[in-house]
Amino acid sequence: MTESNTNRRNILTGAATLSAGGLLALAASATPAAARSTRKSSAKAAGQDAELLNAAIALEHQGIGAYDIALGSGLVPASATDLVKTIQGHHKQHRDDLAAAVTRLGGKPVESKTIADYAKELNAASITSLTDIQRLALRLETGAANAYLGLIAPLSDSGLHLLVAQMAADEASHAAIFILDLKEAYPAKAPLYG
Amino acid sequence: MESNIFRSSIGIVCAMMASGVLAPDAIGQTIPVKKGPVAQAQPVGDAIAGAKLYERKCTGCHSLDANSVGPSHRGVVGRRAGSVAGYSYSKPLGKSKLIWTEANLDLWLKSPPKLVPGTRMGLQLPDATERRNVIAFLSKNTAPKP
Numbered sequence: 001m002t003e004s005n006t007n008r009r010n011i012l013t014g015a016a017t018l019s020a021g022g023l024l025a026l027a028a029s030a031t032p033a034a035a036r037s038t039r040k041s042s043a044k045a046a047g048q049d050a051e052l053l054n055a056a057i058a059l060e061h062q063g064i065g066a067y068d069i070a071l072g073s074g075l076v077p078a079s080a081t082d083l084v085k086t087i088q089g090h091h092k093q094h095r096d097d098l099a100a101a102v103t104r105l106g107g108k109p110v111e112s113k114t115i116a117d118y119a120k121e122l123n124a125a126s127i128t129s130l131t132d133i134q135r136l137a138l139r140l141e142t143g144a145a146n147a148y149l150g151l152i153a154p155l156s157d158s159g160l161h162l163l164v165a166q167m168a169a170d171e172a173s174h175a176a177i178f179i180l181d182l183k184e185a186y187p188a189k190a191p192l193y194g
Numbered sequence: 195m196e197s198n199i200f201r202s203s204i205g206i207v208c209a210m211m212a213s214g215v216l217a218p219d220a221i222g223q224t225i226p227v228k229k230g231p232v233a234q235a236q237p238v239g240d241a242i243a244g245a246k247l248y249e250r251k252c253t254g255c256h257s258l259d260a261n262s263v264g265p266s267h268r269g270v271v272g273r274r275a276g277s278v279a280g281y282s283y284s285k286p287l288g289k290s291k292l293i294w295t296e297a298n299l300d301l302w303l304k305s306p307p308k309l310v311p312g313t314r315m316g317l318q319l320p321d322a323t324e325r326r327n328v329i330a331f332l333s334k335n336t337a338p339k340p
Binding site for chain 1: 250251253254255260261262263264284305306307311312313314315316317318320
């Protein structure tokens with residue numbers, strides 16, 4: 001090795017040592033502020049995710065209320081009540097899963113309104129037949145499927161993406177039942193949702 | 195003479211806009227009725243296409259005439275954000291002082307949490323044509339329900 005090469009290596013080693021030391025010193029001084037900033041940013045993102053999920057909980061509360069209204073209307077035949085209760089049960093599971101997620105994110109899950117509130121929102125007074133109930137259910141389930149798909153992009157916690165995608169698929173499955181019940185034209189163009 | 199100065203001034207302002215010296219935001223701030231962010235004017239959308247898109251994307255949470263998961267939309271264009279009676283808004287939106295101009299609606303539909311952090315609305319319309327069409331539909335529904 002030539003002297004020139006040795007010197008160059010020493011210079012590089014020394015520089016590297018200094019750089020590492022400098023970096024350590026910098027890191028030591030910068031970490032608390034950086035960590036605070038990261039924590040603040042994470043807390044903000046979690047808070048935003050909780051707000052978005054709370055809107056989804058409100059949607060689930062409304063769906064549960066709508067099926068209560070349907071079951072109490074006397075318009076659903078006995079042969080269909082088990083299926084309606086099963087679908088309502090899915091919405092209750094969604095509500096509970098979303099509420100657990102909101103709590104984990106540090107938020108407070110939104111509470112349900114009264115059945116009278118939902119009856120007013122959904123114009124239940126205009127429901128006079130099973131077909132009216134099926135049409136309302138199709139509208140709500142389709143809307144919910146689209147709403148869940150719309151939540152994927154803004155949610156910052158990627159762990160929540162699967163959760164809302166699963167819920168979108170559930171709602172789409174419910175909607176398909178009512179499309180068939182109502183003998184509606186099955187959409188020819190994909191994607192059907194989103 | 196005054197006319198020439200006036201024309202020259204318009205020319206300078208237009209040139210500054212074209213060069214990006216005067217941002218649309220800066221111009222918007224001189225108009226007192228426009229509160230908050232203001233985007234550039236967009237071409238007029240297709241209200242019929244917007245109605246279909248509204249039905250598909252928005253009616254899960256909204257309707258024109260009833261508060262639901264989201265507030266009612268009839269008359270939203272030109273309305274102050276957070277002002278529909280009987281609807282409980284998120285605090286950030288209630289305090290935003292935004293006016294729902296078409297430009298602000300465009301920003302909102304592009305990314306609600308970006309325009310108003312802390313909002314509960316998440317649905318985004320990334321496609322500018324879709325946003326214009328929905329806004330055109332909303333603009334058509336400004337009159338009070340008969």
